[in-house]
Amino acid sequence: MIEKDVVIHALESVDDPELGRNLVELGMVRDVAIDGNRVTVTIALTIPNCPLRNKIARDAAEAVDALADDLDVVIELTAMNAEEKAKLRATLQQGQTQHAPNFPAGDLNRVKTVIAVMSGKGGVGKSTVAAMLAVSLRRQGLRVGVLDSDITGPSIPKLFGVSAAPTGSPLGIMPPQTALGIKIMSINLMLRDTDAPVIWRGPLIAGVISQFWNDVFWGDLDALVVDMPPGTSDAALTVMQGLPVTGIVLVTSPQDLAGMVVRKAAHMAEQMRIPLIGVVENMSYVICPHCGERYTLFGAGESEAMAETLGTRFLGKLGIDPEMSKLSDSGQIETYENADFQAVVQRVLITQT
Numbered sequence: 001m002i003e004k005d006v007v008i009h010a011l012e013s014v015d016d017p018e019l020g021r022n023l024v025e026l027g028m029v030r031d032v033a034i035d036g037n038r039v040t041v042t043i044a045l046t047i048p049n050c051p052l053r054n055k056i057a058r059d060a061a062e063a064v065d066a067l068a069d070d071l072d073v074v075i076e077l078t079a080m081n082a083e084e085k086a087k088l089r090a091t092l093q094q095g096q097t098q099h100a101p102n103f104p105a106g107d108l109n110r111v112k113t114v115i116a117v118m119s120g121k122g123g124v125g126k127s128t129v130a131a132m133l134a135v136s137l138r139r140q141g142l143r144v145g146v147l148d149s150d151i152t153g154p155s156i157p158k159l160f161g162v163s164a165a166p167t168g169s170p171l172g173i174m175p176p177q178t179a180l181g182i183k184i185m186s187i188n189l190m191l192r193d194t195d196a197p198v199i200w201r202g203p204l205i206a207g208v209i210s211q212f213w214n215d216v217f218w219g220d221l222d223a224l225v226v227d228m229p230p231g232t233s234d235a236a237l238t239v240m241q242g243l244p245v246t247g248i249v250l251v252t253s254p255q256d257l258a259g260m261v262v263r264k265a266a267h268m269a270e271q272m273r274i275p276l277i278g279v280v281e282n283m284s285y286v287i288c289p290h291c292g293e294r295y296t297l298f299g300a301g302e303s304e305a306m307a308e309t310l311g312t313r314f315l316g317k318l319g320i321d322p323e324m325s326k327l328s329d330s331g332q333i334e335t336y337e338n339a340d341f342q343a344v345v346q347r348v349l350i351t352q353t
């Protein structure tokens with residue numbers, strides 16, 4: 001007959017996908033009963049209608065089943081009681097340093113790096129660069145989230161093809177995950193009609209942005225990428241003041257440079273004492289699909305010189321790529337590959353890790 005300890009040991013290999021730790025460590029294995037060949041495991045979920053309940057049950061059954069040939073494994077799912085939830089919180093809080101007092105999720109989140117992606121004005125590819133940065137970091141095996149703080153122009157869910165509404169849990173709001181496992185939070189995931197405009201005044205927008213940080217259970221993240229509102233609006237100020245931003249990536253396009261908008265954004269960061277990671281020039285050029293010639297439609301960008309004036313790094317130039325806009329429009333940005341972008345990410349990583 002199989003021993004209970006062996007079963008528990010096997011369950012240590014099964015992670016709760018949202019919390020990123022194993023079921024035993026999280027105190028989710030409430031009971032293991034063994035009767036001859038029959039092994040009954042009772043798993044207490046954080047919430048009864050946990051969207052991942054089937055996956056957790058399947059993974060647990062597989063792990064126990066693999067222990068011997070003739071086992072009859074039964075997984076019973078139930079919900080955590082108050083005592084189990086309190087223990088879970090205590091477990092997740094261990095080693096916790098950053099917190100926002102009154103919110104459960106804010107207390108529990110452990111986010112190593114917060115990278116904000118900013119632009120002087122809209123339409124230069126800020127959201128695209130934010131999304132691609134998250135994808136590249138995720139491909140390198142890091143635990144990544146994207147906080148869409150562009151409340152009036154939220155485009156992150158569409159880029160990733162995610163429409164699942166966030167779920168509630170005793171730990172806070174659970175952000176939905178993309179196909180690659182990037183956690184995302186955006187106002188568009190909360191709206192019933194995603195075409196409905198968000199016509200809110202500043203304080204309401206500021207409230208939502210701080211909720212996205214304090215009330216969302218991001219858990220353990222290596223990097224949280226924040227898609228900033230465009231320009232130097234008060235929503236941008238909310239992010240800079242309310243979130244522990246580690247550094248800012250500034251996105252420009254060549255035609256953007258004539259104005260002072262980029263410098264304004266950079267100076268805002270400086271005044272808020274947030275370091276600039278560097279400048280990315282997007283939509284720098286286009287390559288003719290027929291002859292392969294490279295055209296700089298808006299003239300030679302001066303981002304390199306500007307980055308130098310601002311005392312920051314030039315991270316690289318990205319061309320206009322119809323493939324990228326096609327994949328963005330169809331919610332498949334995670335499948336996009338681009339060597340130039342990879343080089344940009346490597347330069348970001350040098351300063352952030």
Ligand code: ADP
Nearest residue numbers: 122123124125126127128319320321324325328
């Ligand atoms: P912003 O966040 O600055 O408003 P977006 O990232 O939403 O800008 O980009 C605006 C539009 O330009 C989107 O349709 C996006 O798909 C497209 N786009 C951005 N960068 C590129 C690029 N390098 N190649 C092709 N299309 C791009």
